[in-house]
Amino acid sequence: MAVNQLMLEMLPEVELALRQVVDGTVNPRVPELRSMLTYHMGWEGEGAGPEAQGKRIRPLLVLLSAQAAGGDWREALPAAAAVELLHNFSLIHDDIQDRSELRRGRPTVWVKWGIAQAINAGDVMFTQAFHALQNLDRSLSADATLEALRVLQRVCLQLTEGQYLDLSYESRFELTQADYWPMITGKTSALLGGCCELGALCAGASHETRAAFHEFGLKLGLAFQVLDDWLGIWGDAALTGKSTESDLVSGKKSLPVLYALDRGGAFARRWLQGPIQAGDLPAVIEMLKADGAEEFTLAEAQRLTDQALSALARSAPLESTHNLRELTGLLLKRTH
């Protein structure tokens, strides 16, 4: 991701804010607990470094939204740290729930320290997210800080609802497109909506402006997820990489799949016959395409992107949202 000058300036500040919370809230007499957190954040342990840290997209969304809404982005750093910690708490628990053994190319926390300690490490990071956010009261009023906490709480409730749906879908065979949207709204978009709303809130924006920023983040999140689903089948990695990179082989009920299942055509009949193997991919991808699933998915991504940009246009003057639009472009123009 080729970030611009302002983002390059923001990223080390985000990292500093994150480290202050993670280091500052764990008792030094329990260094191993601290190690689990700093390992997961990509700062320490084998394989530590930028690759292991993720792209910090959510903090950037907070800071760029604060800047677009006319605020001083540095005052929004506690919120930037909070959303990244919340995201990472959910990843720690997610990896246990999905039994994922790798995260950003490294063994997951539960693989290294066991399930019991990993659940607890996630709980610590959950607390740290709220702790970070509350530091907003250094620059915001107590009322605005409480409002920010309420935004994060709402996100948490949506995130856990999305997680519930995702887990429950694993054992449900009959799923339709109608099941898809609430799940990805909770799992992906709610937090992105919260990021943009928090940024605007830190800048002292009105309720109406905050709602427009929220709508922007929400739709950006949906567009991002739909595009991710497209990449999972038609992206470079899925097409040319190892077959395990294809969502079709892993059996993920992504949007193209659900669309084609709703249509009940050739793909649906093939899906019912059992798991798709690497060798079947070319034929199955052709069926999906013939059923209109690729066209539909790309059209949905475009529709949601348009809605996101239209919300952004309502949220602030065009010249203020330059950086946010640049980040949007980076997020939605990935090929791998």
Added chain:
Amino acid sequence: MAVNQLMLEMLPEVELALRQVVDGTVNPRVPELRSMLTYHMGWEGEGAGPEAQGKRIRPLLVLLSAQAAGGDWREALPAAAAVELLHNFSLIHDDIQDRSELRRGRPTVWVKWGIAQAINAGDVMFTQAFHALQNLDRSLSADATLEALRVLQRVCLQLTEGQYLDLSYESRFELTQADYWPMITGKTSALLGGCCELGALCAGASHETRAAFHEFGLKLGLAFQVLDDWLGIWGDAALTGKSTESDLVSGKKSLPVLYALDRGGAFARRWLQGPIQAGDLPAVIEMLKADGAEEFTLAEAQRLTDQALSALARSAPLESTHNLRELTGLLLKRTH
């Protein structure tokens, strides 16, 4: 537990406040997620009822502290709900971590819904605890509400630190009394200290008074845990019930055990030889007693109780703390 008239008046109000948060924050379109929470709280599902709900000691501590500090206990109900939800979140995760299959006589959440969904249900209840507490701003100032949130965050950090220690002790053979206190402080006492401090805070008490209430709760929690350790070996259930009720058979590193191990006498030599069976109990209990472990444990419980009552005496006039002292008596005079 024979509660008095005021406590009898408080308990249904606590239950109502709890239900409002649990019901009001879970989306009605995910009824199964709501069921996991209402089941765990003892309100619904097989075996629901007062026995399945626990004694709600923590909410009572909040409300009685608010009343003792001269406040209107009804205004502290959001804090009472918050501490009970935090306690129950920790129980849901605890049961997964310890692989406990029963809680208050019923199958645990993870046994009924699986580990992945149980982790998530705990995460929901964690969020609900903060959500509940934030409702304090209906009667308190925004500043006081933020202060209350900070108290709960501090408790969460201590709770998770205690949990980390508890889990890490399972695989450590060499433990001493010095390892015991930080663990039970985190796992039991920090929350009880937080309860009493929150009650005083809701009543608008000064920092000094809040600190005294905090100290009272903390020492009460330590005394309670030490007594619980005594009961685990010399209590009616441990002595006359099934052998599985004895902490000696389960191998728990409780205070009497750690004391005797530190002493290095007959008990320590027996402990090193391997697990204690039901048939060994009379002889092993005699060794513990001969090493002075029972006397020491009861003396520690008394010392901590005295410290708790002395902190309480500093916190409010004697006539105001009547109910709190009555609850203290109920908690520390259990025989099973």
